[in-house]
Amino acid sequence: MLKPIINWLVFDILKMRQGSLFSEALNFFLYDTIKIFFLLTGIIFVVAIIRTFFSPEKTRAILSKSQGYWGNVFAALLGIVTPFCSCSAVPLFLGFLEAGVSLGVTFSFLVASPMINEVALVMLWGLFGWKISFIYIGSGLAIAIFSGIVIGKLKVEGLVEQLAHVKQGCCAQSISMAFKDRIAYAKEYTGNILKSIWLFVIIGIGLGAWIHGYVPADFLARYAGKGNWLAVPLATLIGIPLYSNAAGVIPLVSALTEKGVAMGTALSFMMAVTALSLPEFIILKKAMKLKLLIIFASVVGVGIIFTGYMFNFILK
Numbered sequence: 001m002l003k004p005i006i007n008w009l010v011f012d013i014l015k016m017r018q019g020s021l022f023s024e025a026l027n028f029f030l031y032d033t034i035k036i037f038f039l040l041t042g043i044i045f046v047v048a049i050i051r052t053f054f055s056p057e058k059t060r061a062i063l064s065k066s067q068g069y070w071g072n073v074f075a076a077l078l079g080i081v082t083p084f085c086s087c088s089a090v091p092l093f094l095g096f097l098e099a100g101v102s103l104g105v106t107f108s109f110l111v112a113s114p115m116i117n118e119v120a121l122v123m124l125w126g127l128f129g130w131k132i133s134f135i136y137i138g139s140g141l142a143i144a145i146f147s148g149i150v151i152g153k154l155k156v157e158g159l160v161e162q163l164a165h166v167k168q169g170c171c172a173q174s175i176s177m178a179f180k181d182r183i184a185y186a187k188e189y190t191g192n193i194l195k196s197i198w199l200f201v202i203i204g205i206g207l208g209a210w211i212h213g214y215v216p217a218d219f220l221a222r223y224a225g226k227g228n229w230l231a232v233p234l235a236t237l238i239g240i241p242l243y244s245n246a247a248g249v250i251p252l253v254s255a256l257t258e259k260g261v262a263m264g265t266a267l268s269f270m271m272a273v274t275a276l277s278l279p280e281f282i283i284l285k286k287a288m289k290l291k292l293l294i295i296f297a298s299v300v301g302v303g304i305i306f307t308g309y310m311f312n313f314i315l316k
């Protein structure tokens with residue numbers, strides 16, 4: 001229903017010529033902006049209510065009883081719906097270990113939480129459909145589980161920094177709440193998330209609209225199409241030093257794939273930005289020694305590259 005309204009606004013009300021570069025870019029920008037914000041508002045609200053049942057303390061208690069490979073699986077699944085933000089990265093990491101959660105299981109949680117978040121799922125679903133969204137969930141879970149198992153097997157507990165005092169992260173919340181309080185929390189949480197990401201969304205969609213309207217259709221396909229095997233690792237490496245989130249990156253993924261960039265290559269870039277971001281490493285450096293940080297980045301990076309190739313193979 002939205003697409004005809006946007007077409008009417010751009011071509012009938014604003015009297016822009018169909019097929020012109022600017023009108024196509026504006027059409028893309030308006031359509032994706034309204035659609036994405038509509039989806040984000042609804043889904044984030046629902047996820048916020050779910051999150052009120054999983055405080056960091058409750059999550060630690062659950063994971064401390066889940067060991068072995070099933071612990072990695074359960075930790076990755078919990079990472080999707082439990083709070084994880086920059087200010088709580090170190091407290092959660094050390095708090096899990098102090099509660100008896102193994103290092104490998106802890107890493108499965110740490111990988112899944114930033115990589116598979118509600119913003120990424122909503123935007124992927126809205127821009128590419130449910131199939132791509134579910135494949136992304138599966139690949140993200142696989143990376144988180146695999147990374148945790150590998151790091152657990154390496155026996156590198158001695159590389160964890162010992163901090164004398166750890167403050168509770170800002171994402172903590174009580175699970176003893178009345179339903180009306182959960183609704184109130186969800187409203188506040190949704191508003192705060194939208195306030196924190198709206199600029200990323202606008203910038204990301206704006207860049208995507210520019211690519212959609214002005215970049216030649218065969219330009220990017222020539223260098224990052226499915227036939228270029230170096231494109232996936234290169235996209236992963238480019239994404240690591242960049243600071244953004246799924247809200248800013250996924251609109252770019254949409255525009256890049258429209259111009260011929262392979263889906264796996266574009267998603268490798270996105271996953272590297274969200275799961276291997278340099279700011280997150282700087283924060284986690286307070287809790288782990290450099291060698292462990294490099295091991296963590298290397299294992300996750302290999303998983304992302306493998307996933308990129310897998311997407312390119314599946315979506316031929």
